[in-house]
Amino acid sequence: MRELQSAKGVTDRRQHEPVLLRELLAAAEPAEGERWIDGTFGFGGHAAALLERGCVVLAIDRDPSAAPRAALLQETWRDRLRFVPGNFADMAEAARAAGWQSVDGVLLDLGISSGQLDDPSRGFSFRWDAPLDMRMDPSDPRTAVDLLHELDELDLARLFAVTTRPAESRRLARAVVRARERGRLRTTGDLVAAIGAARPSRRRVHPATRAFLALRIAVNDELGSLERALPAALRLLAPGGRLAVISFQSEEDRRVKHFLREHRQRGSGAEKISGAPGGFAREARFLPSGEEIARNPRSRSARLRIGWKERTEEL
Ligand SMILES: C[S@@+](CC[C@H](N)C(=O)[O-])C[C@H]1O[C@@H](n2cnc3c(N)ncnc32)[C@H](O)[C@@H]1O
Known part of the structure; x- marks a missing residue:
């Protein structure tokens, strides 16, 4: 996967600049x-x-x-x-x-x-291939991988609908179900591959961006x-x-x-x-x-x- 870089050598955890x-x-x-x-x-x-x-x-x-x-x-x-x-x-x-x-x-x-986004081990970003974790509090019981394997297709579509249109969220849910049936859904790279296959896009925003955001929101019950x-x-x-x-x-x-x-x-x-x-x-x-x-x-x-x-x- 070209868009994924190795997590090795990433030492620059940029400081967070307070917004607004x-x-x-x-x-x-x-x-x-x-x-x-x-x-x-x-x-x-x-x-x-x-x-x-x-x-x-x-x-x-x-x-x-x-x-x-x-x-x-x-x-x-x-x-x-x-x-x-x-x-x-x-x-x-x-x-x-x-x-x-x-x-x-x-x-x-x-x-x-x-700092959280730029830490490859947290699994928040698809810039590196890392376990799909996404928990803000690592003592929370459920990781992103758990959620992607537990939810049925309808609930997955609901999860993605927080950041995508209904047709897109259904397509993403189907792609996740297919990837997990093949036993290939454990890392950020696996999810990018599943979604890339579902939604080839020439658009500026990477197709994985909204899916990753929706997943993070769900894992942490942010709403x-x-x-x-x-x-x-x-x-x-x-x-x-x-x-x-x-x-x-x-x-x-x-x-x-x-x-x-x-x-x-x-x-x-x-x-x-x-x-x-x-x-x-x-x-x-x-x-x-x-x-x-x-x-x-x-x-x-x-x-x-x-x-x-x-x-x-x-x-
Ligand atoms: C955008 S950053 C805040 C940056 C901060 N204002 C600064 O200037 O450095 C959001 C922070 O809120 C924390 N956070 C998000 N949701 C939270 C919640 N429900 N309860 C407590 N902390 C939360 C995250 O772990 C993260 O550290």
Whole structure:
């Protein structure tokens, strides 16, 4: 397979450049003494910026490989940074354990980091032939290979439909079933071969890209975690608190957009026409600048949405 490189010799794990950082800081205005949850610590780029602004940060990541980086930042920031391994959907428990009743901000920078993507052994990328793992938390019970062998064709089509059109997702599901019947579906390269056979394409985006993304989303139940996290964040936010979510694909962005709209308060006091107390007073969306995309092409598809929870006087 020409497009696959050997995993050997890959030592350059590029550091993760925080996406839409300038926009986040300018709009959400994290301030001295505020309590923020960074639910997706990763390489700690956003967390470091919050700390530099004087915030106290409760950082969460379900990938234990984030812990050493957190330990490094703790050397500088001491008890202003606390790291909790786990799922951001459980942020309420993490906040309670830290003794926090409420927070001033919650940041979720969804997906995986460059470090995870560029680590051949994790099986997130089809640039190398490696076991199809894709778990963010390696202690989770099910790998991508397990999922591809457990699901029937209909459920496989549902899995791929998160990132592809229905006809394409059915074709991908059929290709997976055929490959596993031949006993050839264990590595990233096997999946690329199966999909390449199913969908020869001259298009710019590699045919495997969307299939790999859908599989990763399913292995890590990324949409389920997001759906549990959004209401948890809203409940935790103090009046005037900010919920900031950076997403990289449309299913996630759609869920965030609908959540913010659903919990939006229109007007204030007597003019308020809908919504329960404690919703968002306003919301905004931000895209990366041309300059950021040129510097960091992975930011291309990023969307930042921020919701500002009502202040007490707006209730
Ligand atoms: C895009 S990276 C975040 C990068 C980070 N903002 C930075 O500046 O370095 C996403 C991180 O979130 C973690 N992650 C994704 N989903 C998660 C979840 N449901 N719970 C906890 N961590 C999650 C991934 O393991 C990854 O480290």
